[in-house]
Amino acid sequence: MNRKMIIEYYHNGYSILVPFFRKAGQAFNRFIIRMGGAISRYFHLIRRYSAHLRSAGIAAGITAGICFLWFFVIPHVMQWSAANVLAGDEMAPSAYKGKIGFMDPEKESDRLRKKLAGMTPNEAYLVVNTSANTFRLYKRRKLIREGVCSTGSYILLEAHDERKWIFSTPTGIRRIRGKTQSPVWRKPDWAFVEEGLPVPPPGAPDRFEYGVLGDYALSLGDGYLIHGTLYKRFLGLPVTHGCIRMGDEDLEAVYKNLQVGSRVFIY
Amino acid sequence: MNTGSKDIFPKESGGQDHSPPTIAGFIDRLGKTVAGDRFLLTALALAIVLLFVIALIREAPVHSGEEGGAVSPEPTDQETRVEVNDSLYTLLAEQVFLQGRLRTAAGDSVSVSIDLADSMLILELKGVTIHECRLTSFRMSPLLKRAGKRFLLEYTMNPFRLEYSKSTLPRQPIMLKKAPRDTVEAMQTQSIPQLAADPYIHYIMFFDRFLVLEVRELLPDTLTRKQGRSLSIFKTGCFAGQTLYSLLPPFQPPQQRIWITLRLPAADAKVLFRAIPVQARMNLRLPSH
Structure with missing residues (x-):
């Protein structure tokens, strides 16, 4: 320009x-x-x-x-033709004897509903969701507490001597086997392998660690525990070696309500 | 001047051919005619396919729910018949559903109960409800929408058994970790746990009695509608594999699958897939239409 x-x-x-x-x-x-x-x-x-x-x-x-x-x-086309063949709302009650109660269906449903409800324990029980890392505590069939917890990380640890451990929380029904206050952690072999340390003999003083499991521990058998943690920022994440970790207040509520023999539903 | 008739009217283009007619010659000429007309060829192929499909449909077996122990007795004329209206069906369906839940409660593993009448999904262990969620939406096969109430009751009378499933989500998110050689290496690997992001949750579970349950999570904000549609390739792939298998001899028509599609929040969809065992049992309550 x-x-x-x-x-x-x-x-x-x-x-x-x-x-x-x-x-x-x-x-x-x-x-x-x-x-x-x-x-x-x-x-x-x-x-x-x-x-x-x-x-x-x-x-x-x-x-x-x-x-x-x-x-x-x-x-x-097949579904439509099949639906036409399977059309019909008539049933012969005598043919379904012992399978469907035609006489008083409402009463029969009530009876079944009560029977099913009777399967839910009246005493306290714990439900643990390992996918969402949450728990719900029930007592007298009512929810009394819910919150976050930590469950197994699904890490497969491979040692140099070909030994392997998978850190997952077992699912299904478990019962409380024992309750402990101020628990002491007896470190298993994988805890040393994971830290790159030599594995000490069983019963060695190095195996025992104090104060890392919180104030309480509830045993589920096979070495699995419900216990506290020092790493509270990881609650709600799948980071454990198979145990169920809880915050201090939640753990106290669980400890006080669950008795030896109480059921724990893990899914 | 005679130029020669064979130059003007060659035999191939209308001239009289005095050679005796043969079958080979006829086929050759027919082939040339058909090859010249591609439209005719296409129409012929389509007609063959259509005839074949009609033949398959006529020969297709009609599933009557007799597998899995469901009864399907034909009432005799002497027996009293009851007309199952909507209100009676609701009561009977609930009764059948509760019976099924009691039956699965006898087992030691997690079972699923899907109540389409109330849009609820329940996970149970020994009869105890361990997880409950509301279905966002569901769709059903035309057969379930149109079949009679007698069939619906008989079909859902016994719990279904999971045969196999395909999923975008691993059942166990196992991560391999090599043990460190010493404490220095262990310190380097120690950090905040890195969790793998879940993929879009979509799985198909094939149950006995031709029931297919498809579960999808609600489309997250991070995915567009178009991306969500493209995920349907997963479903098509699952069915295509089966169909290709059925194409192998002995040739069979595609199986008459009865499908139900559920839409769930992502967390619930993940819980359902991870919680149920490989051969899970499922109870179903179908709504009256």
């Missing part, structure tokens, strides 16, 4: 834009010409391979048609 152009601009506002439009127009023309060439080449290719393309199209069409019939039409 030179002085002359600026003067022209003030004299006749739009004239300064003309060269820009001209340039833009030329660029657009060049673009169209190039695109035209590309399109014509594309059509040339289509013409050249038209026979093959048509065959491929027919083959693709037939395949698509078969797939459509196979996956959509046939299953639906």
Whole structure:
């Protein structure tokens, strides 16, 4: 942009834009010409391979048609035809003796509902969700406490001597085998292997660690415990070696409510 | 001037052919005609496929729920028949559902109870409800929507057994860790636990009696609708594998699957898949239509 152009601009506002439009127009023309060439080449290719393309199209069409019939039409037609065959709301009660109670269905449902409800323990029990790392404590069939906990990390630890451990919390029903206050952790072999330390002999003083399991511990058998933790920031995450870790207050509530023999449902 | 008739009217283009007609010649000419007309060829192929499909549908067995111990007795004329209306069906279906739950409670493993009438999903262990959640939405096979109430009751009378499942989620998220050689290496590897992000949860469980249960998590905000649709490839892949298998001899029509699709919140979908055992048992309560 030179002085002359600026003067022209003030004299006749739009004239300064003309060269820009001209340039833009030329660029657009060049673009169209190039695109035209590309399109014509594309059509040339289509013409050249038209026979093959048509065959491929027919083959693709037939395949698509078969797939459509196979996956959509046939299953639906079969279901609709089967539904017509299976239509009918009449039942002969005598044929279902001992399987469906036709006489007083409402009363029968009530009886079954009570029977099912009777399977839920009246005493305190704990439900642990290992997927969400949460727990629920029930007493007299009512929820009295719920919160976060930590369960097994699913880490498979491979030692250099080919020994392996998988850190998962066992699922199913367990019972409380024992209760301890101020528990002491007797470190198993994997605790040393995981820390890169030599494994001491059984009963060695190095095996015992104080104060790391919180104030209480409830044994579930096979070495699995419900206990406290020093690493409270990890509560709610799957980080344990198979035990169930809880916060101090939750652990206290669980310890006070669950008795030896109480059920723990882990899923 | 005789230019020769064979130049103007060649034999192939309308001239009289005095050679005796043969079957090979006829087939050759028919082949040339058909090959020249691709439209005819396509129509012929489609007609063959259509005829084949019709034949398959006519020959397809109709599943009557007799497998898995469900009774399907035909009442004799002397027996009293009861017309199961909607209110009676609701009571009977609940009764059957409760009976099934009591039966699965006898086992030691986690069982699933799906109550489509109340849109509830319940996980039970020894009859104790350990997890309960509400279904966000569900869809059913046309057969379940249209079949009679007698069939629906008989079909759900006994618990279903899981045969196998396919999932985008691993059942056990096992991570391999090599033990460190010394304390220095152990210190280097110790850090805040890195948890793998869960994939989009989508699984298909194949039960006995041709029941297929598909479970999907609600589409998270991080995924667009288009991405969600593309995940259907997983389902198609599962069914395609089976269908291809059925194409092998002895040739069979596609199986008459009765499917139910559930939409659940991600956490509940994950819990359901991880909690149930490999051969889980399932109770189903179907709504009246």
